[in-house]
Amino acid sequence: MIAKAALTLASAAALLLAMPALGSVIAGGAWWGPAVVAVVAVALTGLGLRAARLTVVVIPLVQALVLVCVLTGAFAAHAAPLGFVPTPAALGELLRVFAEGRGQIGQETTPIPATPALALIVAAALGALAVVGDFLTVTARTAALMALPVAGLLVVPLLVDDQGLDAFAFAAAAVGYVVVLAVDGGVRAAGWGAPVAPGADSAAPVLGGFQRVLTTAGVAAVAVVLALLVPLAIPGLSSNALYALADGSRLGGDTITTTHPLVTLRRNLNSPSDRPVLTYTADTADPGYLRMYSLDVFDGQNWTMSRLRAEGDGGLGGELLPSPPGQTDIGSERVVTEVELADEFAADFLPAPYPPHEVDVSGRWFADADSLMLFTTGSPASGTSYAVTSLAPRADADLLVADLPPGSDLDQRYLAVPDGVDERTRELAEEITAGADTAYERALALQDWFATEGRFTYDLTPPPVPEGTDPLAFFLFEDRVGYCEQFAAAMALLARQAGVPARVATGFTSGSRLPDGTWEVTESDAHAWPELYFEGVGWLRFEPTPAAEGGQGTATVPDYAQSPVQAPAERPAGAQPSPQEDGTRPSGGAEAPQEPSADPESAEPSAAEEAGGAAGGAGGVPWRGLLAGAAAVAAAVALAVALPALARVLVRRGRWLRAGSAAERAHAAWRELRDDCRDLGLAWNPAESPRAVATRLPEELGLAEDARTALWRLAMAEESARYAPRPGEAAAPEDGRRVRAALRAARGRGAALRAVLLPRSLLRAPAAARRAYRPDPAAG
Amino acid sequence: MSLGTRHSTQGEDLPEDGGVIAVADRIRRAVETVIEGKPEVVRIALTVLLAEGHLLIEDIPGVGKTMLAKSLGRAVDCSVQRIQFTPDLLPADITGVSVYHQDRREFEFNPGPVFANIVLGDEINRASPKTQSALLECMEEMQVSVDGQTRPLERPFMVVATQNPADMEGTYPLPEAQRDRFMARISVGYPTAQAELDMIDTHSARSPLADLAPVATAADVRAMVEHVHTVHVAPGVRRYAVDLVGATRTSPALRLGASPRATLHLVRAARAYAALEGRAYVVPDDLQTLAVPVLAHRLLPSPEARMERRTPEQVVSEIVARLPIPSPR
Structure with missing residues (x-):
């Protein structure tokens, strides 16, 4: 319930944050009020209906009705009973004002003065986008598609105004979109229950939260860099x-x-x-x-x-x-x-x-x-x-x-x-x-x-x-x-x-x-x-x-x-x-x-x-430009190529960083082994226990004695971490490295290179989470 | 009809926690001198003994079913009774009867062969269902009720029943409800060629059973059973046991899945198995090893599986091979 409320509010917030984009095409501030009221009214309606546990089909309809009432109240109150009831007469008045606004848009150049007629059009558009966004984010649970309504707002100044989009307006809209994604991600993560505290000390939850924020920010930064660099690499756009x-x-x-x-x-x-x-x-x-x-x-x-x-x-x-x-x-x-x-x-x-x-x-x-x-x-x-x-x-x-x-x-x-x-x-x-x-x-x-x-x-x-x-x-x-x-x-x-x-x-x-x-x-x-x-x-x-x-x-x-x-x-x-x-x-x-x-x-x-x-x-000028372009393209390509490998390294580092206790280190080492096997294209059967893996892998690949014992130590550490009342020896990262090296050597150079550049484990990581259980507090 | 064998107690020290493995190893080695080339069978038999369960040995005649039960009884210095099940066997022949003593003018209870530490029920499927159920009640409740009096049975108490496969002549196959009371079912199987050759050399002159000296006492076994109770079962393992048993209930290849009793038996057996391995905690491998012996005899294949000639053993093996082990997140 709280999750849905958070999503509803996030979707409304994203639209509100995208609104400054319209500032460059509309002169004056009179359009802000009705538009904000429309978006907020739609969001509040969504909150109320969901609290009342109504059928999801009804929600957009009721939201649209409320939107019409709000617009009537704001722009055709004199023609409506009680000031907001959308009678045919009131609707006719609304349509008339709407048509007036359309005429104004057709005649005047940007920035268009914010007359009441224009404010009605903006408020109606934002309200409709709010209904759509609310449906996409909360009902359909496809928060990523919130990009559509937001982009719909951003496109207006791009189409109408030669000056393009204000950087601040774009940044605000982007932040709003990221907020929706973050709330959605948080809601999804919370669906798995409270995260297991990474350690016994009380500072750990705070640290864990901080790390999550860092991870999120890192992902967002990488996405922005890619979005800026990839178009350079596509010849047609450069x-x-x-x-x-x-x-x-x-x-x-x-x-x-x-x-x-x-x-x-x-x-x-x-x-x-x-x-x-x-x-x-x-x-x-x-x-x-x-x-x-x-x-x-x-x-x-x-x-x-x-x-x-x-x-x-x-x-x-x-x-x-x-x-x-x-x-x-x-x-x-x-x-x-x-x-x-x-x-x-x-x-x-x-x-x-x-x-x-x-x-x-x-x-x-x-x-x-x-x-x-x-x-x-x-x-x-x-x-x-x-x-x-x-x-x-x-x-x-x-x-x-x-x-x-x-x-x-x-x-x-x-x-x-x-x-x-x-x-x-x-x-x-x-x-x-x-x-x-x-x-x-x-x-x-x-x-x-x-x-x-x-x-x-x-x-x-x-x-x-x-x-x-x-x-x-x-x-x-x-x-x-x-x-x-x-x-x-x-x-x-x-x-x-x-x-x-x-x-x-x-x-x-x-x-x-x-x-x-x-x-x-x-x-x-x-x-x-x-x-x-x-x-x-x-x-x-x-x-x-x-x-x-x-x-x-x-x-x-x-x-x-x-x-x-x-x-x-x-x-x-x-x-x-x-x-x-x-x-x-x-x-x-x-x-x-x-x-x-x-x-x-x-x-x-x-x-x-x-x-x-x-x-x-x-002569020299274009050459220099060409060289710079080529360098930028090469850098972008190199970054794109190195990105999966980088992500894999980050995952590995993150695992070892988060692992505090002996049990967590054992889990981290074992997950690393699992991911290394997947990277190398080795079968990993979730029905196999650690010791079964430690028995099968050396036989399959003919591993050397020291790798065998290192693998066995990893398996035993993981086994005792999972099942023993008191975990035994912590897994050592050296063992993990030794086993990884041995696995790569056994699989050959091509597979090893693929494992580094295109780590398959990145694709399948969440599958195991479905069968996760809470470890025994005594064992943790 | 019944054969009583008693062994004198040898002056062994009671095993400490650490001594459990030593004692169990001694027993196993002793049994393996008789049953050659079948270490897994012996290990599961021992597991069932330590888990206070009952063992069903199902196989064709002549592969050493009785020999296994007898050697187990002889290696542990405890009372062993053997009941040869025949179609005319009556319940009182198992539990015992009260006999009126003329001179003392009172009834005196004559305990039947079930009053022993290890009861060997030979060819249990030859007896009538009524007699079978008399034994099975004792197995479940660890006590005998005759003439309104309840008499507890001494621990350890283990029934080792043998039966020929049901499609042989003159048998009353155990109904599934009865089979459910056995913790595990194993088959001995034909020995390897080498083991059979060795058998000719060693067994032709005299029975190796005769040379088998007891290596542990009933008290040792009780101590071991106590130790088994201390073996740790992690939540993940418990979940895995439930998942395994649950999978037999949802498998389309099975008409009847395993009961909740099967879950309990599986975890108990896994504890004992882990203790035999010298581990203080159960790992999923224990459950995987024990899944077929503990679960398969309780299951009924669906008609489709029967048509495809898939046995419950195969189905359980498939479940073990593909059911994910719960892993920490």
């Missing part, structure tokens, strides 16, 4: 690309995860094979780039993608996509592109010309309404064919010259430059665009600056960025060596600094035209470019990266982006950055994309910490 893109999602819909686009880009460009990625036909002579990803967030160092949400039931077939933002359909050119993906190329984002308008593809594909990225939540496609109808924007001179301010439906994030970005970039942007009146002219000025005045060198394997340096600033102001990734990132940043909405797109260039009229795109055509927004025209791509020889081989500058000065002609070679003028560093040359990377590790996703804009990639 790449921070995953963390960067998939740290949760908005409520509803599927989260999209993908490797970081820039990592994919770098891998493609550095690929030594230059395999074909796709072929396509287009009904235009001048097809645009094929975009896969749109990186819209600049976090101060890297360009990343804001979270995507897969809405609807998938299936792009037939339906038109949302119209491209900001693009009036006057003067758009409809281009139909039929793409066939290569078999080796697995894509979870479809390469398509921007802006796609109609997509004919099989499978579950979604389109992001804002960026018009085409992606799947299922497995990546390879070898697929699909057709895209796009509305290639025509840069209407009138619209561009009109220089309309960005419309209100354009997200402000496209102009956002986070704090801490090098101030020189703003000065540089202002300096470059000083003579430009319109956004369009500013964009052209920026592009030209990269092409001519900037004196940049294209190199696929740029030198490493010194540690602690802003990689983009280093690229712009210090070494000016990089490839499309840096060019695109830098231009997008400068555009934002100059007040032009910008983002970075990655994907492929148009590729090369084959004699039969189709286009072929290979890995070396992977590319990144900036897209700038102009109201009325939409997103237009620009090309700051050097093209042709000494640059991205298949990059082209779109017509509208060729500066009026050089209007109709091809960009002359002299406009390209000249490696000779740069003097110190030779350029990568046209073969660069085809050349195998000098340092393959630099292209590994795990080394891509500086993904986006950074010139980092090769």
Whole structure:
């Protein structure tokens, strides 16, 4: 009875301790009171019903009823008789308040102010979790599952709030969970009766309790260490690309995860094979780039993608996509592109010309309404064919010259430059665009600056960025060596600094035209470019990266982006950055994309910490990171491997430590022998007496004489400890060691190694406890 | 019909506690000169003597059942009576009768052969059930009631009954209620080839029984019995005994399990066995050794077990082999 009461209270306490987790998403303290009252009311109901010995089935029902009464009393008292009776009218009022709270959650951003409606939702949720937790912990006696309600609370801030979970809130919730487990463990242990006092002296029970607490704390500590280290050892979770893109999602819909686009880009460009990625036909002579990803967030160092949400039931077939933002359909050119993906190329984002308008593809594909990225939540496609109808924007001179301010439906994030970005970039942007009146002219000025005045060198394997340096600033102001990734990132940043909405797109260039009229795109055509927004025209791509020889081989500058000065002609070679003028560093040359990377590790996703804009990639920094990672993984693996052995040693030590009297030492030695036998895979029959074991084992294994006598001494000590009115000689740990050594020698090296690394005795220890009896007080 | 044998008391010192083993060893060695190659049988017979129980020897004719009983009686210097059970034997032939003395004008009680320290009931299953039960009452109550007078029997009192297997002709097999009163049942079994060869050499000329001189007195035996009472039985061992007996009651291979009396007998026998080993406490091994002799004859196999030709002995052995020994926690 006391046990159940303790469990009930522990389960309620765990929920109460997990409540601070909600503090970060709700502003104000008005929600605390009703929630605490709801949890306490449910717990007290459970206590009362169990004291009255009601059928367990009834308990959750009555608890739910009490919860409804409490909620009515707290939130709809004016509509309820006596202030709490849940009549239909009162329930209707409750539902109305509930709906109001839901609306509030849907509209406002975190932290949400704690209005009464929100407090009702929180209290109802906590009360329901309390009912569930009470059932799991007390009725079903599965206290470990209390993790579900607790985790349910912790997940809320993780899902809703970008800041994640407060460390203090997490610690409090963890402590609550451990309390439930501890109470459950204590209740289970108490079921076996009072523990036998480990010795005659009066201090022993205190010591025993202290040791139990130590053991529990040790187990908890090991669990925490494992929980932190094991994920490091799992490759899929260690790449921070995953963390960067998939740290949760908005409520509803599927989260999209993908490797970081820039990592994919770098891998493609550095690929030594230059395999074909796709072929396509287009009904235009001048097809645009094929975009896969749109990186819209600049976090101060890297360009990343804001979270995507897969809405609807998938299936792009037939339906038109949302119209491209900001693009009036006057003067758009409809281009139909039929793409066939290569078999080796697995894509979870479809390469398509921007802006796609109609997509004919099989499978579950979604389109992001804002960026018009085409992606799947299922497995990546390879070898697929699909057709895209796009509305290639025509840069209407009138619209561009009109220089309309960005419309209100354009997200402000496209102009956002986070704090801490090098101030020189703003000065540089202002300096470059000083003579430009319109956004369009500013964009052209920026592009030209990269092409001519900037004196940049294209190199696929740029030198490493010194540690602690802003990689983009280093690229712009210090070494000016990089490839499309840096060019695109830098231009997008400068555009934002100059007040032009910008983002970075990655994907492929148009590729090369084959004699039969189709286009072929290979890995070396992977590319990144900036897209700038102009109201009325939409997103237009620009090309700051050097093209042709000494640059991205298949990059082209779109017509509208060729500066009026050089209007109709091809960009002359002299406009390209000249490696000779740069003097110190030779350029990568046209073969660069085809050349195998000098340092393959630099292209590994795990080394891509500086993904986006950074010139980092090769050199010492990633190596050091790799080494540290490898060391951490090795340490985690070593710890995981050594853990069973460690536990076994701890069990042994603990036994000898706890054993005070001669009888206890004999028991300890005998249990050690039993566990050693199990570790070594030797049969241990609980129907065998000590002396029977001491007779059988030496014969079975052919033990030497001294081991035989040591074993016999152990058996006799255990026998007299168990059965004699006065125990005889205490068992000596040396005898135990000698017997263990002899057993291991007899079983061979393999079995001995297994016994050390994977001690089987750890698995079966509690079985013997079932048949335990209380020793005679006189014999103890 | 009955054969009285008395031995003069030899001037042995009463054994101290420590002397018990010495005396018991002497008795055992003496009996083993007669019953060769069967140390376990002799040891259990001695165990039953020290545990104040009664012994049932069941075996085919001619393997030395009677010889074992007689040698035991002769090695201990005490009164030994032998009753040859026949179908016409009457209860009074066992307990004794009151005879009227004309000259003294009073009844005088003529004690029957049951008034002895060791009573050898030969072929007990040949007598009628009525006669059998007269003996069995004496065994249980250690006293004889004739003509309303109760006469106690002298200690030690041990009945060693022999019987041929029940499927032999002309027998009244002992009902299970009667078998329950025997502490242990053993069978002597055929001797080994070597033991049989030796037997030809030593037994062909004269009976080795004739050479057997008493090595202990009745008082020695009483002292040993007293000593047996001091042997410690730990709670774990008691629990084990209860578990063992309980397992026979729940075993699906047995129609009738062992009685609570069997538990008492088992623990008493284990005490004596431990004392014979020179131990001051009982260990589970004692119970394991004694489980078959003490328990098997009280059990009835279930029809299924009978079909599979599993004997109660086998069932008890299986229980012993798999029942966990209570271990301290």
